[in-house]
Amino acid sequence: MKSMSRENAEAPIPLPGGGNVVLRPVTAEDDGFLLSVYAGSREEELAQVQWAEGQKEAFVRWQFEMQRREYDARFPDARYDVIVVDGQPAGRIWVGSDDEQLHLLDIALLKEFQNRGVGTQLFRRLIDEAAKANKHLRHMVFALNEDALRFYERLGFVIIEDLGAYKHMEWRRKEQ
Numbered sequence: 001m002k003s004m005s006r007e008n009a010e011a012p013i014p015l016p017g018g019g020n021v022v023l024r025p026v027t028a029e030d031d032g033f034l035l036s037v038y039a040g041s042r043e044e045e046l047a048q049v050q051w052a053e054g055q056k057e058a059f060v061r062w063q064f065e066m067q068r069r070e071y072d073a074r075f076p077d078a079r080y081d082v083i084v085v086d087g088q089p090a091g092r093i094w095v096g097s098d099d100e101q102l103h104l105l106d107i108a109l110l111k112e113f114q115n116r117g118v119g120t121q122l123f124r125r126l127i128d129e130a131a132k133a134n135k136h137l138r139h140m141v142f143a144l145n146e147d148a149l150r151f152y153e154r155l156g157f158v159i160i161e162d163l164g165a166y167k168h169m170e171w172r173r174k175e176q
Helices: 028-041 055-074 118-132 146-154
Strands: 020-025 079-085 088-097 101-109 136-142 157-162 166-171
Touching (some): 020 118, 028 055, 028 079, 055 088, 055 101, 079 118, 088 118, 118 136, 146 166
Parallel strands (some): 101 136
Antiparallel strands (some): 020 079, 079 088, 088 101, 157 166
């Protein structure tokens, strides 16, 4: 995975309750951490299935690798970053772009870093980036994740396409 350079990449983002968040490009040494973040983001779904010993871990690794290949193929210049909160790796954020849009491919935080304003601050930065570039900001949301749907709606996202299991959401730049 590669990370594309961008303006203010290392600038700390202050968090409402204190502390800060920064993004740093993914390196090969992050693979184990990224796999654990991915697995954590799928816990509820995977808990619905009975797994033979080792089967769930193999399945998660396979899905993780397939997701990575898909994003690399669709967005070859995507930014892949580790989210760092107060010096601790806390999650991941993948952002692709083209001429018309910024596309949040994925964002995931470890449970202990959730509900601290990290996601909101990162989204505000993405919204600012989209507005400055005169682009839409889009993201696919798992339809059963009602908390996420409400979160995106609070930030000004609207559903632009219902794909059954997923909702395609968009923050639209304001026309001038």
